[in-house]
Amino acid sequence: MIENTSNDIEESELIAKAQKGDRKSLSDLVKMYESTIFNFAFKICRNHERAEHVVQETFFSMVKSISQFSGNSKLSTWLYTVVSNHCLMLARGEKRREKTFFNEDISDSPNYTPTEWKNHPDEIAENEELRIALDKAISKLPEDYKIVFMLRDVEGLSTKETADIVELTIPAVKSRLHRARAFLRDELNKIFSDENKKNYL
Amino acid sequence: MKIKKITCKEVADYICETLGENLNSPKCKDIKDHLEHCEICNSYYKSVQETVQMYKQYKIKVSDDCHSRLMKYLDLAEFE
Numbered sequence: 001m002i003e004n005t006s007n008d009i010e011e012s013e014l015i016a017k018a019q020k021g022d023r024k025s026l027s028d029l030v031k032m033y034e035s036t037i038f039n040f041a042f043k044i045c046r047n048h049e050r051a052e053h054v055v056q057e058t059f060f061s062m063v064k065s066i067s068q069f070s071g072n073s074k075l076s077t078w079l080y081t082v083v084s085n086h087c088l089m090l091a092r093g094e095k096r097r098e099k100t101f102f103n104e105d106i107s108d109s110p111n112y113t114p115t116e117w118k119n120h121p122d123e124i125a126e127n128e129e130l131r132i133a134l135d136k137a138i139s140k141l142p143e144d145y146k147i148v149f150m151l152r153d154v155e156g157l158s159t160k161e162t163a164d165i166v167e168l169t170i171p172a173v174k175s176r177l178h179r180a181r182a183f184l185r186d187e188l189n190k191i192f193s194d195e196n197k198k199n200y201l
Numbered sequence: 202m203k204i205k206k207i208t209c210k211e212v213a214d215y216i217c218e219t220l221g222e223n224l225n226s227p228k229c230k231d232i233k234d235h236l237e238h239c240e241i242c243n244s245y246y247k248s249v250q251e252t253v254q255m256y257k258q259y260k261i262k263v264s265d266d267c268h269s270r271l272m273k274y275l276d277l278a279e280f281e
Binding site: 023024026027028030034035038039042043048052055056059060063117124130131134138149150153154178181182184185188189 | 213214220245247248249251252253255256257258259260261262263267268270271272274275277279280
């Protein structure tokens with residue numbers, strides 16, 4: 001999540017300077033958000049090359065339009081909107097939806113099979129198999145579900161902020177979030193069950 | 202005594218809908234009571250929480266090359 005801290009003042013000053021043509025301030029803004037936007041794009045695109053392309057286009061939009069940024073919303077919200085749109089455009093262009101296995105009725109058939117999850121969040125940095133499992137699970141979600149899950153759960157935006165960014169109603173965001181959480185949990189449960197059988201993870 | 206009948210399906214749906222939100226409504230209290238006594242639902246609840254937490258913790262480092270290409274693309278390489 002992009003933190004809302006005292007850095008907000010610094011950010012406002014950077015935006016004001018950048019709007020007056022100060023390219024060093026523009027560069028500092030890019031550096032401030034580069035990692036957050038790259039991580040967001042990577043988790044949607046599931047591919048370094050595509051994520052890099054999306055990040056470049058997102059910041060290109062920022063550089064091009066910074067003079068028109070009104071400050072009515074946070075810069076982070078504006079960047080999330082732009083990066084989400086670029087991810088969706090890329091996905092539509094590649095017709096990636098055809099490759100998904102997402103069942104819209106997933107919430108009607110949750111998998112209750114209790115499986116002991118041997119992994120813990122703090123192991124992710126050292127556990128390549130776990131990262132592959134997370135990639136595999138989220139790659140099956142349609143892009144619009146991934147974006148809602150990422151904005152709301154991973155980046156920590158409110159339901160209202162998420163709804164504004166993806167241009168959906170609040171109930172529609174809640175519905176997508178509900179299904180995405182249930183789907184990801186069930187996918188990971190299946191993977192971990194299989195892996196446990198193989199005593200792999 | 203009034204017996205509250207909440208199914209595991211309801212609990213699972215509710216967990217996925219409300220995770221991370223304010224859980225003070227009367228229905229939430231029923232859900233919490235159910236979770237305390239139902240091992241399967243409790244396990245499900247924890248696994249949904251852990252799913253979200255794992256994706257939150259999953260971070261990719263931007264490589265130096267990737268950063269350089271971005272700054273060059275934006276014509277900001279002089280501020281590296």
